[in-house]
Amino acid sequence: MKLRGLRLDSHKSRPLERPIRVVPPPATLVLALDQGSGEDALPVVRPGDSVRTGSVVAAASGAAAALHSPVSGTVREIAVRPTPRGASRCIVIENDGRDDPVAPAAPVDWRAMEGTALIEHVAAAGTAGLGGAAFPSATKLALARAADAELLLLNGAECEPWICCDAALMRERAADVVLGAQVMLAASGAQRCLIAIEDDKPEAIAAIQSAARAATDERIEVRVLPAVFPLGAEGPLVAAVTGREVPHDGWPPQVGVVCQNVGTAAAVARLVQDGRPVTTRIVTVTGSGVKQPANVEACIGTPVGELVAACGGYTAEGARRIAGGSLTGRSLAGDDVPVTKGVNCILLATDADLPARAAEMPCIRCGDCATVCPAGLLPQQLHVAARSDDSAALARFGLSACIECGCCDYVCPSAIPLTVRFRAARERQHLADLERRRAREAKARYERHQRRLAEQAEAEREAFDDARRRARGPDSGGR
Amino acid sequence: MDAALAQPPHVIAGFTVPRVMFQVLGALLPVLAVQIHLFGLRPLLLVAVAAIVALACEALALHLRQRSVRPSLRDGSVLVTAALLALAVPPTLPLWQLALGATVAVLLAKHAYGGLGQNPFNPAMVGYAVLLVSFPLEMTRWPAPGGAWDAMTGATALDTLRTGLRQSYTMQEIQAGPAFGHIGATGGEWINLAALAGGLYLLARRIVRWHIPLAMLAGIAVPAALFHVFDPGAHASASFHLAAGATMLGAFFIATDPVSAATSDRGRLVYGAGIGLLTWIIRAWGAFPDGVAFAVLIMNLAVPLIDRYTVPRIYGHSG
Numbered sequence: 001m002k003l004r005g006l007r008l009d010s011h012k013s014r015p016l017e018r019p020i021r022v023v024p025p026p027a028t029l030v031l032a033l034d035q036g037s038g039e040d041a042l043p044v045v046r047p048g049d050s051v052r053t054g055s056v057v058a059a060a061s062g063a064a065a066a067l068h069s070p071v072s073g074t075v076r077e078i079a080v081r082p083t084p085r086g087a088s089r090c091i092v093i094e095n096d097g098r099d100d101p102v103a104p105a106a107p108v109d110w111r112a113m114e115g116t117a118l119i120e121h122v123a124a125a126g127t128a129g130l131g132g133a134a135f136p137s138a139t140k141l142a143l144a145r146a147a148d149a150e151l152l153l154l155n156g157a158e159c160e161p162w163i164c165c166d167a168a169l170m171r172e173r174a175a176d177v178v179l180g181a182q183v184m185l186a187a188s189g190a191q192r193c194l195i196a197i198e199d200d201k202p203e204a205i206a207a208i209q210s211a212a213r214a215a216t217d218e219r220i221e222v223r224v225l226p227a228v229f230p231l232g233a234e235g236p237l238v239a240a241v242t243g244r245e246v247p248h249d250g251w252p253p254q255v256g257v258v259c260q261n262v263g264t265a266a267a268v269a270r271l272v273q274d275g276r277p278v279t280t281r282i283v284t285v286t287g288s289g290v291k292q293p294a295n296v297e298a299c300i301g302t303p304v305g306e307l308v309a310a311c312g313g314y315t316a317e318g319a320r321r322i323a324g325g326s327l328t329g330r331s332l333a334g335d336d337v338p339v340t341k342g343v344n345c346i347l348l349a350t351d352a353d354l355p356a357r358a359a360e361m362p363c364i365r366c367g368d369c370a371t372v373c374p375a376g377l378l379p380q381q382l383h384v385a386a387r388s389d390d391s392a393a394l395a396r397f398g399l400s401a402c403i404e405c406g407c408c409d410y411v412c413p414s415a416i417p418l419t420v421r422f423r424a425a426r427e428r429q430h431l432a433d434l435e436r437r438r439a440r441e442a443k444a445r446y447e448r449h450q451r452r453l454a455e456q457a458e459a460e461r462e463a464f465d466d467a468r469r470r471a472r473g474p475d476s477g478g479r
Numbered sequence: 480m481d482a483a484l485a486q487p488p489h490v491i492a493g494f495t496v497p498r499v500m501f502q503v504l505g506a507l508l509p510v511l512a513v514q515i516h517l518f519g520l521r522p523l524l525l526v527a528v529a530a531i532v533a534l535a536c537e538a539l540a541l542h543l544r545q546r547s548v549r550p551s552l553r554d555g556s557v558l559v560t561a562a563l564l565a566l567a568v569p570p571t572l573p574l575w576q577l578a579l580g581a582t583v584a585v586l587l588a589k590h591a592y593g594g595l596g597q598n599p600f601n602p603a604m605v606g607y608a609v610l611l612v613s614f615p616l617e618m619t620r621w622p623a624p625g626g627a628w629d630a631m632t633g634a635t636a637l638d639t640l641r642t643g644l645r646q647s648y649t650m651q652e653i654q655a656g657p658a659f660g661h662i663g664a665t666g667g668e669w670i671n672l673a674a675l676a677g678g679l680y681l682l683a684r685r686i687v688r689w690h691i692p693l694a695m696l697a698g699i700a701v702p703a704a705l706f707h708v709f710d711p712g713a714h715a716s717a718s719f720h721l722a723a724g725a726t727m728l729g730a731f732f733i734a735t736d737p738v739s740a741a742t743s744d745r746g747r748l749v750y751g752a753g754i755g756l757l758t759w760i761i762r763a764w765g766a767f768p769d770g771v772a773f774a775v776l777i778m779n780l781a782v783p784l785i786d787r788y789t790v791p792r793i794y795g796h797s798g
Contacts, residue, residue: 235794235795324487327490329487349489357491359550361496361596364496367743370743378742
């Protein structure tokens with residue numbers, strides 16, 4: 001598989017000039033039930049309940065990991081609030097400032113534990129993909145175990161411009177990353193671990209290499225990759241490191257790989273060190289819209305505005321707020337939006353950082369988009385298919401393989417918003433599928449109903465015939 | 480859209496269609512320079528007339544189609560069409576005929592199909608083909624290099640070759656004639672060299688990619704070389720074909736028009752090779768002296784089919 005993508009200005013150096021700062025827990029925390037995976041966790045507290053630091057407030061459900069309170073205090077309400085993904089139900093907690101833990105810190109004796117028991121620990125701690133997807137890590141580890149995956153692939157590529165929380169983590173807490181790798185090797189049953197880092201992060205590479213040497217674990221190695229966006233996305237990463245492709249309808253464990261983010265590994269390390277669940281994460285706060293760009297460690301649920309305040313506040317120029325990087329980040333409605341496990345970066349971008357798009361022009365089929373598409377698609381053809389909403393053509397040109405990285409938009413000389421169109425087309429296809437399935441089910445229901453009515457009528461007729469035969473008496477048969 | 484809630488990606492590179500088009504125009508300058516050197520200032524006049532007519536037609540079409548006129552006029556695409564047409568026709572062509580060709584190219588080949596990005600056929604080549612079938616004499620007489628533009632005109636090297644072979648002259652006799660230069664046609668070989676230089680610039684600037692030019696040149700050179708080896712008396716060499724007619728202009732500037740070309744890398748190889756092969760076939764056996772225009776138009780017809788069968792393999796999908 002050819003590596004396709006973009007070589008971009010990284011814009012990562014300014015936040016990395018300073019060490020990671022810890023943001024104190026705010027007075028009010030907003031814990032989104034959807035931490036970034038698109039699915040809600042199930043709340044287990046009610047308004048008025050008191051919670052302690054580390055107590056479970058929402059249970060895991062499908063693609064949502066469990067959620068814990070980062071502070072002690074009181075649940076004020078459970079209500080829909082703006083979140084990085086739009087809006088979702090959130091548990092709002094008033095911090096009492098006492099930081100009263102639900103259980104004393106206690107290390108986990110992970111070396112003595114079975115893999116499955118370790119996976120349960122990881123699940124109970126609410127560990128989710130801190131790279132941005134916030135998918136439950138334990139589910140991935142369990143899939144890897146079931147599929148006998150041989151390779152644990154730790155993703156420290158961090159390919160998207162502006163985001164550098166993983167780079168900061170690897171520089172400052174390399175030992176945590178390596179310990180987390182060891183724990184996840186034990187949990188997944190994989191034989192070796194590659195930590196993939198792009199070559200624009202020499203300090204992180206050196207730090208991880210020396211931590212791996214210090215741990216004297218030969219199973220763990222650093223794999224240096226070229227700095228190409230979107231190499232840090234799961235599919236392209238697996239292809240770049242192993243040469244294998246994740247099947248379009250499958251998971252990485254099917255090709256012997258389990259991917260985890262380096263931040264997730266560090267979270268697992270803290271879990272085994274003192275038994276604490278995931279209640280904080282490192283977030284890059286950057287862009288020309290903030291006075292002192294930095295990486296901060298903040299409680300999940302901290303409003304974005306508090307992060308900006310911890311970095312010296314806003315600069316004079318007005319700035320757009322984006323959760324994530326310049327290519328795939330989501331625009332935020334305001335600065336009361338809370339940090340979730342999936343928020344790796346808050347980009348406060350001025351017009352100088354992200355110039356406005358030129359006006360859209362017609363597609364000239366130049367094919368520049370196809371040369372950068374990491375999924376090997378022909379965006380120029382998908383564009384035509386999406387415009388006419390031709391589902392057969394959308395399927396033939398592989399809409400479902402689009403990872404929405406935005407590379408095609410980036411190079412398009414006609415400034416066509418391709419990614420937006422593809423997402424919309426996908427949503428329309430999804431709705432149409434749903435509609436078709438409903439229609440099919442309704443038809444089946446109707447047919448069953450008709451059959452039942454017919455059977456009932458048949459039974460009634462037979463009963464009637466029987467009754468008539470009986471009424472005519474025994475001699476009726478001889479007529 | 481509200482900029483504050485814009486959709487990702489939030490930044491794009493800012494390569495623009497006008498920038499692409501003006502680079503192409505820039506890359507055509509060597510061809511124009513060589514033509515001016517060979518034929519005097521007349522080629523420049525042709526380019527100017529074609530450009531003015533094409534711009535006027537573009538403005539008219541946009542006005543009739545109720546589109547905003549200015550951004551489309553500024554995108555430069557219509558200038559590329561005009562320049563290609565003006566540089567492909569003989570400099571002696573009457574101006575009104577050139578104007579007619581430019582009008583057909585812009586109004587019929589481009590805007591009748593929906594304007595920029597929608598035309599299935601290369602507009603410049605539609606204009607050229609219409610002129611060729613309408614005014615065959617004017618379209619096939621090129622001036623002798625160096626002379627005043629109307630001093631003497633003669634058949635092109637490709638034309639001389641074709642008629643000479645039909646009249647049973649030997650290849651040596653034919654190629655001793657004044658229309659032949661060192662490797663290709665007199666003058667024509669320099670025009671081809673200039674087009675090659677402009678084409679290499681476009682390749683270096685990644686305005687065009689290598690697939691179509693290389694496939695087209697191979698599509699001409701491979702059959703030409705094979706037939707020349709087995710029957711040198713009846714077939715000119717590959718180097719002659721590469722340096723004669725509109726070979727290089729076609730390979731780098733005409734066949735590479737992305738709108739009317741196949742769109743995947745593999746598709747472009749098929750498309751380019753098809754144009755090359757058809758060009759050579761028309762030159763070797765056809766009724767017209769040069770085949771580039773018709774080869775391009777025929778392969779334009781085949782583009783939907785080529786695109787259908789050359790969809791690249793998608794990540795995570797086998798086969």
